[in-house]
Amino acid sequence: MNTAMQLWQKIIDELQLAVRPEADSHPHAPEEYAQLFHGTGDGGTTEVEYLNLINALVMAAKPETLLETGSERGMGTLAIACAIAANGFGKLYSVDLQPSELLSANLRKYGLAEHVEVVASHSVSFCATWVGAEFDFAFFDSDVHCRAREHDVLRRRGKLAPGAVCVFHDTSALRFGVDSSFDYIRYTDAAPGLTLPLSRGLKIVQDPPQSMDYR
Numbered sequence: 743m744n745t746a747m748q749l750w751q752k753i754i755d756e757l758q759l760a761v762r763p764e765a766d767s768h769p770h771a772p773e774e775y776a777q778l779f780h781g782t783g784d785g786g787t788t789e790v791e792y793l794n795l796i797n798a799l800v801m802a803a804k805p806e807t808l809l810e811t812g813s814e815r816g817m818g819t820l821a822i823a824c825a826i827a828a829n830g831f832g833k834l835y836s837v838d839l840q841p842s843e844l845l846s847a848n849l850r851k852y853g854l855a856e857h858v859e860v861v862a863s864h865s866v867s868f869c870a871t872w873v874g875a876e877f878d879f880a881f882f883d884s885d886v887h888c889r890a891r892e893h894d895v896l897r898r899r900g901k902l903a904p905g906a907v908c909v910f911h912d913t914s915a916l917r918f919g920v921d922s923s924f925d926y927i928r929y930t931d932a933a934p935g936l937t938l939p940l941s942r943g944l945k946i947v948q949d950p951p952q953s954m955d956y957r
């Protein structure tokens with residue numbers, strides 16, 4: 743195992759990404775089995791089981807240009823950045839309305855800053871005006887009311903590369919609470935791909951057909 747692969751495990755341990763049962767952080771329907779998932783207990787951070795999967799997906803797909811919408815404390819950013827470091831190439835654009843100091847500090851602390859550009863922007867504006875390379879990988883994790891629009895505008899503008907891997911968080915069809923969005927659940931439910939329904943839910947979509955309107 744190379745050093746960058748080991749780094750992700752070190753970050754999980756040092757930042758205590760798996761110390762609290764997910765069921766303590768969010769309301770869940772019993773069928774979501776949230777007691778089997780783990781997190782930091784801070785609310786926004788993605789469950790470590792899904793962070794591990796995202797880290798592995800980036801290592802397996804070898805994307806060059808990557809997007810994360812919604813960085814918050816940066817745990818998804820670190821999972822992706824470690825995989826980029828392990829791959830030896832790639833650049834992540836991590837977009838948040840208000841990027842946190844902690845994120846930049848952790849990127850520097852773990853030697854990952856060169857792999858990530860932290861962008862202070864509204865996610866939909868970013869997606870609607872991006873003029874760089876097509877994204878090969880995208881993790882949609884901003885406001886649930888914005889994520890379908892982010893994906894849709896990138897797709898319509900041809901800014902998702904053929905075969906791009908798109909990962910949507912919080913897609914459980916049983917999701918409820920203040921941050922739930924029925925439109926978002928319908929959008930991700932209708933998209934062809936891999937549905938992981940447990941805990942807050944994750945949907946993985948690849949190479950969306952240009953003619954399909956998910957709504």
Ligand SMILES: C[S@@+](CC[C@H](N)C(=O)[O-])C[C@H]1O[C@@H](n2cnc3c(N)ncnc32)[C@H](O)[C@@H]1O
Binds near residue numbers: 818864885
């Ligand atoms: C669920 S948290 C992201 C968690 C992070 N991806 C992780 O895995 O640890 C959502 C973040 O999205 C940001 N956000 C919400 N709406 C946004 C928008 N329209 N554009 C950019 N960022 C947004 C919030 O500031 C918050 O930091």
